Amino acid sequence: MGSLPKTQYSPTSHHLSVMKQVFDENDSINSLIHSYKRSFNGFAAMLTNQQKEKLSQMECVVSVFPSRNLQLHTTRSWxxxxxxxxxxxxxxxxxxxxxxxxxxxxxxxxxxxxxxxxxxxxxxxxxxxxxxxxxxxxxxxxxxxxxxxxxxxxxxxxxxxxxxxxxxxxxxxxxxxxxxxxxxxxxxxxxxxxxxxxxxxxxxxxxxxxxxxxxxxxxxxxxxxxxx
Missing domain, CATH: 3.40.50.200 (Peptidase S8/S53 domain)
Incomplete structure (x- = not known):
């Protein structure tokens, strides 16, 4: 959802209000996985494809992308x-x-x-x-x-x-x-x-x-x- 506003702002409240537009009220709280509110603005949530499409079309949303499961790699010597x-x-x-x-x-x-x-x-x-x-x-x-x-x-x-x-x-x-x-x-x-x-x-x-x-x-x- 872009950068954090400079004015007084509650990211989590905003994130939940956005989710309520595609969820029932109780489901939006239960579906929220993480609210990113310190260095950038956004949230992770469990969504259906239909909910994802609706969120991605909102003016306040920059992008919606899936959480992937990554695997470990390593580096070489100095x-x-x-x-x-x-x-x-x-x-x-x-x-x-x-x-x-x-x-x-x-x-x-x-x-x-x-x-x-x-x-x-x-x-x-x-x-x-x-x-x-x-x-x-x-x-x-x-x-x-x-x-x-x-x-x-x-x-x-x-x-x-x-x-x-x-x-x-x-x-x-x-x-x-x-x-x-x-x-x-x-x-x-x-x-x-x-x-x-x-x-x-x-x-x-x-x-x-x-x-x-x-x-x-x-x-x-x-x-x-x-x-x-």
Whole structure:
């Protein structure tokens, strides 16, 4: 539904009023999946084809498209793209960078996310910690929100992997059962991480990914990692 108005405005109330034009009153509330109201304007809902067509013709609606179930992918090494470990660093600047990782969550106890030596959380950070069960943030992982399961804790490994690739600490003598020993490192080891868990065992729904974008932008992330 475009950008958020600058004037006083209740997105959820507007979204429900739009839905009531194609639903019975009770059905509109039950069919609303998510109201996007922080960084952009819109909502996710269960619709019939007839309701979708009617909504798409309304003047206040920019577009209507289906939520898809996406699958996970990964990335390659920093050395491969010419970004070696010896590259010149500015820790003071890099520690103010907050990477929002939209993925399967994160495993906070990994050495890649140890916060030893990290200073205070950047003043620009506006996000909150809502990691759920058995999850604790630190000065490295400064934000956590989950949209599936009961915690941001990563049980798949993909989100932990992608987070460590972009912003993991240097971990010397890393190896796989004695093979390929070396230093595991992220592109910007001094950067902070905010984890947004949108993926579960069945994949990653578009409407959850949209909700993570909505929150992450409002939280003040510097950039987003979305390896989906």
């Amino acid at each position: 050395d491969f793209i010419g970004f070696p470990e010896s590259v010149k660093r500015s820790r003071a600047i890099e520690s103010d960078v907050v990477v929002g990782v939209i993925d399967t969550g994160i495993w906070p106890e990994s050495d890649s996310f140890n916060h030893q030596g990290f200073g205070p959380i950047p003043k620009s950070w506006k996000g909150t910690y809502a990691g759920g069960k058995n999850f604790t943030c630190n000065k490295k992982i400064i934000g956590a929100i989950f949209y599936v399961d009961e915690s941001v804790r990563d049980i798949d490994g993909h989100g932990t992997h992608t987070a460590s690739i972009v912003a993991g600490n240097n971990v010397p003598s890393a190896r796989f059962y004695g093979l390929a020993q070396g230093t595991a490192r992220g592109g910007v080891p001094s950067a902070r991480i905010a984890a947004y868990k949108v993926c579960g065992e069945l994949g990653c729904t578009s409407h959850a990914i949209m909700a993570a974008f909505d929150n992450a932008i409002a939280d003040g992330v510097s950039l987003l990692s979305v390896s989906l």
